[in-house]
Amino acid sequence: MIEPLDLSTFLTVRDLERAARPQLSPSTLGYFLSGADSQTTLRANRRAFRKWAIDYRILVDVGRIDTRTRLLGREVASPILVAPMAYHCLAHPEGELASSRGAAKSSTGYVTSTVATMPLERIATEFDAAKAVDAGPSAPRWFQLYVNKDRGITRSLIERADAAGYQALVVTVDVPIMGRRLRDVRNAFTLPPGMVAANLTDVAQGGKEAYHHAYATGRHDSSLTWRDIETFRTMTRMPILLKGVVRGDDALRAIDAGASGVVVSNHGGRQLDSAIASLDALPRVLEAVASRQSAGFEVIVDGGIRWGTDIFKALALGARAVMVGRPILWGLTLAGEAGVARVLQILRGELTSAMALAGCPDIASITRDMLVRA
Ligand SMILES: Cc1cc2nc3c(=O)[nH]c(=O)nc-3n(C[C@H](O)[C@H](O)[C@H](O)COP(=O)(O)O)c2cc1C
Numbered sequence: 287m288i289e290p291l292d293l294s295t296f297l298t299v300r301d302l303e304r305a306a307r308p309q310l311s312p313s314t315l316g317y318f319l320s321g322a323d324s325q326t327t328l329r330a331n332r333r334a335f336r337k338w339a340i341d342y343r344i345l346v347d348v349g350r351i352d353t354r355t356r357l358l359g360r361e362v363a364s365p366i367l368v369a370p371m372a373y374h375c376l377a378h379p380e381g382e383l384a385s386s387r388g389a390a391k392s393s394t395g396y397v398t399s400t401v402a403t404m405p406l407e408r409i410a411t412e413f414d415a416a417k418a419v420d421a422g423p424s425a426p427r428w429f430q431l432y433v434n435k436d437r438g439i440t441r442s443l444i445e446r447a448d449a450a451g452y453q454a455l456v457v458t459v460d461v462p463i464m465g466r467r468l469r470d471v472r473n474a475f476t477l478p479p480g481m482v483a484a485n486l487t488d489v490a491q492g493g494k495e496a497y498h499h500a501y502a503t504g505r506h507d508s509s510l511t512w513r514d515i516e517t518f519r520t521m522t523r524m525p526i527l528l529k530g531v532v533r534g535d536d537a538l539r540a541i542d543a544g545a546s547g548v549v550v551s552n553h554g555g556r557q558l559d560s561a562i563a564s565l566d567a568l569p570r571v572l573e574a575v576a577s578r579q580s581a582g583f584e585v586i587v588d589g590g591i592r593w594g595t596d597i598f599k600a601l602a603l604g605a606r607a608v609m610v611g612r613p614i615l616w617g618l619t620l621a622g623e624a625g626v627a628r629v630l631q632i633l634r635g636e637l638t639s640a641m642a643l644a645g646c647p648d649i650a651s652i653t654r655d656m657l658v659r660a
């Protein structure tokens with residue numbers, strides 16, 4: 287008999303990663319892990335956190351730690367969101383249904399990818415049903431958009447997300463073309479038979495041509511410009527965030543195009559190799575946005591977040607929230623919904639401890655002076 291997995295024995299995100307890796311096929315593991323080309327940016331994302339040390343305060347009452355904050359005008363339980371990631375069914379048969387439940391039960395925001403392996407409507411229903419059990423402050427549910435050359439399909443995705451009650455549209459802007467992930471090339475990565483990108487059923491799936499390649503080369507629109515963002519703005523009531531911004535001037539253009547925020551991100555090092563680490567890009571994006579005094583404009587960061595102290599540092603530099611990518615896939619691989627919940631519990635627990643030890647009882651007290659160069 288197989289012993290049920292005791293998730294309490296996994297104390298860190300790294301513990302989950304170590305256990306999850308051998309469960310995956312080489313092709314899927316390669317797809318999850320990979321950065322682009324020499325993986326310089328993938329490594330830089332982690333290294334950027336080590337450049338900062340926490341300048342903790344003493345003798346502050348930290349008897350109660352409050353991780354609540356506000357995102358797009360709503361109170362949320364914590365400044366953590368699940369990053370949009372493709373093909374969760376590669377990790378677990380229940381795919382995005384399990385990961386969204388894990389997030390909802392942990393009162394954590396969730397971003398559904400355009401290339402999810404479950405329909406965006408089912409993910410929404412699952413998330414909301416799981417959330418109802420939890421009495422805490424609401425967790426946001428957003429939809430990430432990849433823009434299809436066929437703008438009818440793009441419009442339909444936006445309309446479906448709107449109708450399904452997604453609260454924001456996250457337009458990914460750092461994928462004009464796919465970055466070259468060497469493991470994927472060597473493994474000729476594609477989706478296994480029977481697995482589909484459930485929201486893009488127009489694309490040849492399960493046929494002769496490998497799906498992943500078919501979409502990336504045939505359907506994904508490389509001609510996206512600022513004008514398109516302005517057009518999307520007119521198509522939906524959802525606030526729009528641009529994901530993949532690393533420059534101050536682009537953040538200012540995002541404001542001009544009507545965006546409500548940006549995700550400072552280099553796609554987890556999977557796109558332009560040698561791109562700036564996302565944490566390194568964060569201060570200049572914030573500085574640019576502050577110069578415009580654009581009240582309520584949200585700046586979120588992702589890339590390499592593996593510890594609660596990483597979240598603390600991102601918040602101290604001025605991010606409103608963080609998105610977590612690969613660790614979610616490790617939890618999902620190991621134990622579906624419960625594994626995702628365990629990852630989020632670990633990260634939130636570590637953030638809470640870091641806040642207590644640093645003398646920051648609430649998110650507002652995690653200010654810039656809490657960091658010094660390491
Ligand atoms: C396997 C995988 C699939 C991804 N798929 C998407 C996607 O569909 N849409 C998107 O905007 N970003 C996607 N990303 C990027 C993540 O949203 C996020 O930016 C990145 O993973 C953050 O870095 P981290 O994994 O180091 O936490 C993907 C990342 C990974 C690892």
Ligand SMILES: CCCCCCC(=O)C(=O)O
Binds near residue numbers: 372401461501553556
């Ligand atoms: C060109 C669109 C396919 C993207 C696949 C998902 C993704 O973003 C990734 O990093 O992989």
